[in-house]
Amino acid sequence: MVKKMLISMSALLVLFPAMAFAEDPSGATLNMGLNALWVMLAAVLVLLMQGGFILLETGSTRMKNAGHVAGKTIFTVGLxxxxxxxxxxxxxxxxxxxDFFGWGDFFFDPAKTSVDNGLPTTIFFLFQLAFAAVSLSIAWGGFAERAKLSVYLIFTILFTALIYPVVAHWIWGGGFLAQDGAQDFAGSTVVHLTGALAALAGTILLKPRIGKFNKDGSANEILGHNQVFTALSVLILWVGWFGFNAGSTVAIGDGFFGFVAFNTQLGAAGGAVAALLISWAVLGKADIGTTLNGALAGLVAITASCAFVDPWAAVVIGLVAGVLVFYSVRFFEKMKIDDPIYALSVHGAAGIWGTLANGIFATEELASKVGVGQGGLIDTGNWHQLWVQFESVVICGVFVLAASFILLGIMKAVMGLRVTEEQEIAGLDLSEHGNYGYPEQLKKPSGQNIQA
Known part of the structure; x- marks a missing residue:
């Protein structure tokens, strides 16, 4: 016990050197240090989710684009x-x-030890930055296997400066939806739906990949090259989600972050099980890809409600998300929308469901504890919270979709969005970067010269 206390105090002294000179460190200072450690750990977990996105997009697409997927993810996170x-x-x-957008703190330069609401502002910044990067990576799902590298560069700037932060301000930054009591604890709308709708705009404007749809409108399955990568990506994302959801408590406090993590696990489990069972029942075979998507859909859905609902409701939310993602994938395919990594279903459809679920399952007790909104329909018999949740989905969705279409539409007119047919067939590894992600398996033909 003494050893653990010494280790904890040493860590706090590294983070907060001023404590070394305090004759009587207060309980408040110790509490701030512990909260800071927890949120910093959560920020690292969320940032490591980018490894999951690399493996998810790589495994779900073809070998000839593997290096491009990995490289552009690292580049865009940096930008x-x-x-x-x-x-x-x-x-x-x-x-x-x-009420509509924040202002100030540009080129953010906080004091070295500044604290806001009991948390160092530098750590709060890093935590929020990791969320922005996740939303951006979700958007790239709609661009996969056919967008120019220059499009990733320009749209990263526009999305990070003009689209994502506006939605974040409306719900998390004290904007008008926050004032209405919109409940989105860790970002089913702010992060996931925002990224998914940017992906929708991108995939519509880019048009389907070569060979995805036949002239009669029927769809061809373009299989990813590594299902093990995809499964590993889901596990990495699943673990990272504990930083995503439980970290959003931004405090250790009375251990409420454990309850949030508990609900997160139940939601993910429900999504995975329901997706496998529905695919087995409908297709006659238990589809692995659907199961993986179901786990992610359960995680996305429980993200908004993890702090507002009882455990039984977390299971129900996950189960519904698993079934929803199965049918959503087929709906978008019938609409002739090519979604290579199923971002629209996993993050879009499940994000909408997860946000609305608060209006049904949130309890008055937990809403009061979090300090946002009120109980949902089942607990209170009142439709108010469900209406607020619906309002937030519609307003944020319309804004993101319209802004993405406008910005990407201008980019398409000015610079073009898509690589040439020759470059797409050769693969983006070669056409955009000059070599292959799997150089031993894919050989560049002698004398071939494909311009990026």
Whole structure:
């Protein structure tokens, strides 16, 4: 016990050197240090989810694009970090804003040991930055296997500065939806639906991949090259989600973060089981890809409600998400929308369901504890919270979809969005980067010269 206390105090002294000179460290200072450690750990977990996105998109697409997927993910996370530091954070959380957008704190430069609401502002910034990067990576699902590298560069800037932070301000930064009591604890709408609708705009404007649909409108299955990568990605994302959801308590306090993590696990489990069973029942075979998507859909759905609902409701939310993702994938395919990694279903459809679920299952006790909104229909018999949740989905959805279409439409007219047919057939590894992600398996033909 003494050893553990010494280790904890040493860590706190590293983080907060001023404590070394305090004759009588207060309980408040110790509590701040513990909260800071927890949120910093959560930020690291959320950032490591990018490894899951790399494996998810790589495994779900073809071998000839593997290196491109990995490289552009690292590049865009780096660029997102710079743009969020310069502009995004100020629009989301700037202290001089209004009900519609924040203002101030651009090129964020906090005092070295500044604290806001009991948490170092530097750590809060890193935590929020990791969320912005996740939303951006979700958006890339709609661009996969056919977008120019330059499109990733330009849209990263626009999405991180003008789209994501506006939605974050409305719900998390004290904007008008926050004032209405919109409940989105860790981002079913702010992060997942925002990314999914940007992906929808992208995939519509880019048009389907070569060979995806036949002239009669029927769809061909373009299989990813590594289902083990995809399964591993789901596990990495699942673990990272504990930082995503439980970290959003931004405090250790009375251990409420454990309850949030508990609900998160139940939601994910429900999604995985329901997706396998529905695919088995409908297709006659238990589809592995559907099961993986079901787990992610359960995680997305429980993200908004993990702090507002009882455990039994978390299971129900996950089960519904698992069934929903199965039918959503087929709906988008019938609409001739090519969604290579199923971002629209996993993050879009499940994000909508998860946000609305609060209006049904939230309890008055937990809403009061979190301090946002009120209980849902089942607990209170009142439709008010469900209406607020519906309002937040519609307003945020319309804004993100319209803004993404406008910005990407301008980009399409000015610079084009898609690589040439020759480049797409050769693969983006070669056409955009000059070599292959799997050089031993794919050989560049002698004398071939494909311009990026």
């Amino acid at each position: 997102c970090s710079l743009i969020y530091w310069a502009f995004g954070y100020g629009i989301a959380f700037g202290g001089s804003g209004n």
